[in-house]
Amino acid sequence: MIIFIIIILIIIMRFYGRERELELMEHLYARAPSFLVVTGRRRVGKTELILEFCRGKRALYFYVDANKSIEDLMEEFGRLMADTLNLPGYIRTDTPEAFLEFLFSLKDPLIVVFDEFQRFVKIHPSFISQLQLFWDLKGRDSRLCIIVSGSSVGMIREIFLAGGAPLFKRADNILTLRPFGPLDCLTILGDLGVEDPDDRLDLYLLFGGTIYYYTFLEKYGCTDLASALDRLLLDDLAPLRREMNDVVVEAFGREHATYYEILAAIAEGKVTQKEIADFVRLPPTSLPPYLRDLVDLLGVVEYRIPVTERGKRSKMGRYLFCDNFFRFYARYIYRNMSLYKSGRFDLIRERIFREWKGFSGWAFEEMVQSLLSRDLADRYDAIGPWWNRRGDEIDLVALGQQGSLAIEIKNRDLTYSEALRLLATLSEKIPLVKCLPRPVATGIAARTVDEKEVLKEEGFSIVDLADLGLGA
Numbered sequence: 001m002i003i004f005i006i007i008i009l010i011i012i013m014r015f016y017g018r019e020r021e022l023e024l025m026e027h028l029y030a031r032a033p034s035f036l037v038v039t040g041r042r043r044v045g046k047t048e049l050i051l052e053f054c055r056g057k058r059a060l061y062f063y064v065d066a067n068k069s070i071e072d073l074m075e076e077f078g079r080l081m082a083d084t085l086n087l088p089g090y091i092r093t094d095t096p097e098a099f100l101e102f103l104f105s106l107k108d109p110l111i112v113v114f115d116e117f118q119r120f121v122k123i124h125p126s127f128i129s130q131l132q133l134f135w136d137l138k139g140r141d142s143r144l145c146i147i148v149s150g151s152s153v154g155m156i157r158e159i160f161l162a163g164g165a166p167l168f169k170r171a172d173n174i175l176t177l178r179p180f181g182p183l184d185c186l187t188i189l190g191d192l193g194v195e196d197p198d199d200r201l202d203l204y205l206l207f208g209g210t211i212y213y214y215t216f217l218e219k220y221g222c223t224d225l226a227s228a229l230d231r232l233l234l235d236d237l238a239p240l241r242r243e244m245n246d247v248v249v250e251a252f253g254r255e256h257a258t259y260y261e262i263l264a265a266i267a268e269g270k271v272t273q274k275e276i277a278d279f280v281r282l283p284p285t286s287l288p289p290y291l292r293d294l295v296d297l298l299g300v301v302e303y304r305i306p307v308t309e310r311g312k313r314s315k316m317g318r319y320l321f322c323d324n325f326f327r328f329y330a331r332y333i334y335r336n337m338s339l340y341k342s343g344r345f346d347l348i349r350e351r352i353f354r355e356w357k358g359f360s361g362w363a364f365e366e367m368v369q370s371l372l373s374r375d376l377a378d379r380y381d382a383i384g385p386w387w388n389r390r391g392d393e394i395d396l397v398a399l400g401q402q403g404s405l406a407i408e409i410k411n412r413d414l415t416y417s418e419a420l421r422l423l424a425t426l427s428e429k430i431p432l433v434k435c436l437p438r439p440v441a442t443g444i445a446a447r448t449v450d451e452k453e454v455l456k457e458e459g460f461s462i463v464d465l466a467d468l469g470l471g472a
């Protein structure tokens, strides 16, 4: 059943985190009438957050089903309204006007949720302007707390933010929900019974911050990378076997093949527009709309520039995955679809394990970059990776008024001499970075570093997993 009444909710998994978001929602609810937009990419937890917020409150949840006509939706919404609010008799809500007229005549405090709201653009675009009209004329006299939610970040932005957009400035707040951070994910994994810290880390490096994927772990008895791969992916009946397909096809319909190819190119390390275009055999000039969709609509890819180029019109940009699982899927499942479809999971599995240390190094770097950026944010103005045209790279550079810091990140345990060698190579790269505020400190972040204290005494910044809150 797609539309359902939020009175009694069955809790399958505990609700995690999102304290700041719930606080904001409570704040708006207390000041109703209010209008909130919740957006964020697929599976990030928008519906779950809204349901948690509605728990124990008077609320109507309307799910905008893409396959229904406006008449069917209005009829369903009307029925739901009558049932939930215990209204006797028949309410006429067969047209959007009748539905909205009735909704805005209600006087008691009420939360009204429209989930996947952007679908109205295709189903019946004038519903959006009608809602705007009712909100303008009657909203301020009501006690409604309207929440609209949608996973199509780009479309939601167009509806609510773009200049001249129909609901421009009607929303009191736009809440963009982000994936969970690594510390939260590792705690959740611990709660789900994954005892070994290395297994928790591997599972985070595989799935990233999309908690939806973690909901399968307990159900399928997975406690480490191998069991998660075997039961959730590498099996004919595995629940995540079509995940990327489902999400990409739903978002882009018939054109999904080109998007797929571009994702596969990025997963293979093609990062510039030219490299991606060559890989997918399309002219570079035809790529921008696809890349924009992958960044804005799907939210699994990001366009990044070196930290020293921020605020400039840089030509050094790279397209990179910001989602661990999509990168994994594009690289190991999509690129091996023939093997996958013919059930040769053993060969795919072998390849994944052979390459896992190197492959997961990327996700490890991303994780450490985000944790270090959080810790360094109050001391530096700009933090991020650096690279140049020649292919030199530094994993993290922090720029501040008082000087800079350059860090190399390694997904392994380092001996003292390995650490010294890395620091020496890093020092050689420092002169290549233009306009680096002096003095420049250097350092290393790794799983563990031997003789960490000695290196610190020698003036280096040394960070291990325990320092980042990821210790055993």
Ligand SMILES: Nc1ncnc2c1ncn2[C@@H]1O[C@H](COP(=O)(O)OP(=O)(O)OP(=O)(O)O)[C@@H](O)[C@H]1O
Pocket: 013, 014, 015, 016, 017, 018, 040, 041, 042, 043, 044, 045, 046, 047, 048, 049, 150, 151, 211, 212, 213, 215
């Ligand atoms: N804060 C949370 N605590 C516990 N579980 C969560 C939380 N957020 C999401 N989940 C889990 O992840 C699943 C996916 O979340 P949800 O359906 O809310 O995502 P969504 O952003 O609405 O996705 P879509 O855009 O694909 O509809 C939920 O079924 C739930 O099991």
